[in-house]
Amino acid sequence: MTKQTQLCTICPRHCKVNREDVTGFCRETQTLRIAKIIENFQWEEPCFNKGDKGVLAIFFSGCNLGCDYCQNDKISHGGVGTFHTIDQFVHLIEEKQKDASAIDLITPTHFSSALAQAFEKIDKKVPVIWNTSGYETTENIKMVSRFVDVFLTDLKYADDQIGQNFSNCKNYFSSALPAIKLMCRLKKDVYDGEFLCQGVLIRHLVLPGYIRNSLAVLDTIKKHMPKRKISLMSQFTPNGKSKLNRKLTAIEYKTVLAHAEKLGLNNGFWQDFDSSDCGFVPEFE
Numbered sequence: 220m221t222k223q224t225q226l227c228t229i230c231p232r233h234c235k236v237n238r239e240d241v242t243g244f245c246r247e248t249q250t251l252r253i254a255k256i257i258e259n260f261q262w263e264e265p266c267f268n269k270g271d272k273g274v275l276a277i278f279f280s281g282c283n284l285g286c287d288y289c290q291n292d293k294i295s296h297g298g299v300g301t302f303h304t305i306d307q308f309v310h311l312i313e314e315k316q317k318d319a320s321a322i323d324l325i326t327p328t329h330f331s332s333a334l335a336q337a338f339e340k341i342d343k344k345v346p347v348i349w350n351t352s353g354y355e356t357t358e359n360i361k362m363v364s365r366f367v368d369v370f371l372t373d374l375k376y377a378d379d380q381i382g383q384n385f386s387n388c389k390n391y392f393s394s395a396l397p398a399i400k401l402m403c404r405l406k407k408d409v410y411d412g413e414f415l416c417q418g419v420l421i422r423h424l425v426l427p428g429y430i431r432n433s434l435a436v437l438d439t440i441k442k443h444m445p446k447r448k449i450s451l452m453s454q455f456t457p458n459g460k461s462k463l464n465r466k467l468t469a470i471e472y473k474t475v476l477a478h479a480e481k482l483g484l485n486n487g488f489w490q491d492f493d494s495s496d497c498g499f500v501p502e503f504e
């Protein structure tokens with residue numbers, strides 16, 4: 220058991236609660252809880268599919284961010300999911316990984332300690348993806364890099380104040396930037412054909428009305444990690460609870476794409492603008 224789980228400072232929120240007994244902002248104890256598992260999930264970027272195999276997507280319950288526009292609200296704040304002991308999780312991965320291109324750990328940060336214990340026991344056959352909001356500490360990234368192969372990370376905001384406005388978080392950018400820079404130092408990109416088996420992919424969801432934020436995110440990537448692939452997403456869908464209560468417009472998205480092109484950050488993935496109308500968000504029970 221690490222000191223982090225006894226008095227939790229796993230993420231930059233530093234709740235300092237003992238998650239044996241109580242929960243912090245993420246609303247989860249240290250026991251792994253899984254909201255949904257989807258086998259052969261092919262909705263991540265194409266570099267995570269291998270032949271006809273998609274990833275084994277494991278959606279963890281709870282979240283250490285509090286984005287008011289969250290598109291997976293039922294799992295991040297809804298308290299749904301099934302508890303798994305470390306051994307149950309080890310068994311689950313060992314049974315299901317054979318049919319997957321990779322193991323996709325989605326919103327895993329608050330379970331880092333349990334996952335580190337589990338992966339010490341797992342005979343890993345495929346890459347592990349750490350699919351994170353980017354709200355991470357450098358200490359945690361260093362720790363999980365022992366078993367993680369690919370960091371699939373968001374960079375949501377280029378300004379702490381915007382993180383405060385939408386994610387109930389005073390230090391998103393000042394935490395995410397050093398964490399992502401460290402991810403890049405730890406994992407160089409390695410491809411097997413088109414398949415990313417090790418490395419870093421940086422995602423950014425373009426928010427309606429916040430185009431200047433997106434341009435600043437791109438400028439940040441250009442300045443600090445210009446060689447990494449990025450993935451721009453247009454799928455924002457209003458959830459009825461956020462101050463962001465409309466979809467992205469085509470002109471907003473084109474403005475962001477044009478800036479990426481101008482910066483030479485065009486060696487990545489772009490969602491079609493129509494993605495804001497599609498069922499990109501999986502259903503959760």
Ligand code: SF4
Pocket residue numbers: 227228229230231232233234235236238242243244245246282283328329
């Ligand atoms: S992982 Fe959860 S309890 Fe721990 S610091 Fe982050 S939000 Fe708080």
